[in-house]
Amino acid sequence: MRTLCIEGWRGINHSIAMVNQNQILEMVKHSGWRICHRDVSYFLPHWNSNKLDSGFSAEESAIIAGLPAPGGEPIDVCLRIASPVRLGEAGSARRNVTFVVTEFGLTGKSFEPAELSPNRLTVGDDIVITPSQWSCARLLDYGFAPDKVKVVPHGFKADTFHPMTSEEREQARLALGVKPHETVFCNVGVATWNKGLDLLILAFAQLRLLGLPVRLILKDHKGLYGLGVESIFAELTSRMPQLNSAQVRDGISILSTSLNLSQIRSLYCLSDAYVSPYRAEGFNLPVLEAMGCGTHVIVSGGGATDDFVSPALSYQLSTRPGTTADQPQVHGQFVMPELEDLIHAMRLVVDRQLPNPALRKQAREQLAQEYSWATVTHQLMALL
Known part of the structure; x- marks a missing residue:
């Protein structure tokens, strides 16, 4: 059993949080993984689930909210998915995977601290993931090594978003x-x-x-x-x-x-x-x-x-x-x-x-x- 610690946003309808929550609903179906979640502070202090409800069903929301916080167990992989991009708290994870997405291109404001370099996010086996070739090109422009950036697209809830009669x-x-x-x-x-x-x-x-x-x-x-x-x-x-x-x-x-x-x-x-x-x-x-x-x-x-x-x-x-x-x-x-x-x-x-x-x-x-x-x-x- 491997342990995955997600450090990110959940509970609101911001696009990054929606990606994280949809992935969680699928990750929990994968055998061989123990999944925990450490909540990262939202980008703006007024964001909360009461005003920005993510819109999932009660059953799905319970699964998302029910992920335990990490305990003292060794962490095999830490998945970071929040903004701005930061190194996170897991520290002892064997491997780190960081979600990085951009529209126009990365700047120091994309990171916390601003001087955080691409190399710090891709040490050893660590990689970054991004959802499109457009975003990937902007990451390479900023200095990320091509072999360290993996494109993993977003998906849609096929059980929800389907045609009406x-x-x-x-x-x-x-x-x-x-x-x-x-x-x-x-x-x-x-x-x-x-x-x-x-x-x-x-x-x-x-x-x-x-x-x-x-x-x-x-x-x-x-x-x-x-x-x-x-x-x-x-x-x-x-x-x-x-x-x-x-x-x-x-x-x-x-x-x-x-x-x-x-x-x-x-x-x-x-x-x-x-x-x-x-x-x-x-x-x-x-x-x-x-x-x-x-x-x-x-x-x-x-x-x-x-x-x-x-x-x-x-x-x-x-x-x-x-x-x-x-x-x-x-x-x-x-x-x-x-x-x-x-x-x-x-x-x-x-x-x-x-x-x-x-x-x-x-x-x-x-x-x-x-x-x-x-x-x-x-x-x-x-x-x-």
């Missing part, structure tokens, strides 16, 4: 007052510049001003970073006053309450497309979850989602490499999606010009095989 979907749309002829777009990302919500709102406004029957549903994450969608509106309306018109604003719904996983699945399924015109992502888990629900996705090309988006389930936006002229405050790698291509991609959804349903079904089934949490956690366990 046509009857279930109709009921979900009715519950939100969506009319049969309306096209629904959605996004559940944080209102930060890298997520590209400003581009989504601009593209949606153009379609709405043309009189097209479109709706946009956004999941607000103000509880995480204090950043709400309204801040984006305030900046955009200074340049495009039409955004404040009833014609545009009446088509946008903002969900500010926490949603459980079943409710998030319902949002993906009732939507005609999940739209993520991001500029930089470490992975972009909602895109994978939406595709798991069989929902068409519109995503930026040239970024992290290139690893897993299927042509049968997606439209990849034309992009170009970003520069400081695009965003002087960002120093790192990012892409710039083309707004006109985004409008075109959304118009295709309105006109119901999507890939063949049989191909979509086949692509979704393959996705469930390759990117279920069971599959990708098995890849992780093989590295421990």
Whole structure:
């Protein structure tokens, strides 16, 4: 029996904590491992499970919370999964595996302390794992040795994120007052510049001003970073006053309450497309979850989602490499999606010009095989 000590976040809906918790639910099924957990302080002091509930079922939450703290037993492997990246407390672990992910690129702020070097995290048999080729390239840019960085993708809960029946979907749309002829777009990302919500709102406004029957549903994450969608509106309306018109604003719904996983699945399924015109992502888990629900996705090309988006389930936006002229405050790698291509991609959804349903079904089934949490956690366990 080998002992694995996880040092990380659990109990909240931050993406890193969600990855850890989904992996835990699969790790406990692996025989030959004794798993314990040491909680690491959250990035911000106001984060807590009451305000940022992770949305798992009571049974799953009990499994996650029920992992014991490490005792005096020898630790074979320590898995660190929190931010900023730190050496942790296990100390005596035979081997350390550290989760490192980045969107634009690593800086001293990515580590604690800031001067922590890549070599300190990869001594002997120690390695780092990252979820995408995009993130991996940024780690190598920072100085991590290529043979010390292993790409292990994230997964999705295939037992939760799967397509609805046509009857279930109709009921979900009715519950939100969506009319049969309306096209629904959605996004559940944080209102930060890298997520590209400003581009989504601009593209949606153009379609709405043309009189097209479109709706946009956004999941607000103000509880995480204090950043709400309204801040984006305030900046955009200074340049495009039409955004404040009833014609545009009446088509946008903002969900500010926490949603459980079943409710998030319902949002993906009732939507005609999940739209993520991001500029930089470490992975972009909602895109994978939406595709798991069989929902068409519109995503930026040239970024992290290139690893897993299927042509049968997606439209990849034309992009170009970003520069400081695009965003002087960002120093790192990012892409710039083309707004006109985004409008075109959304118009295709309105006109119901999507890939063949049989191909979509086949692509979704393959996705469930390759990117279920069971599959990708098995890849992780093989590295421990």
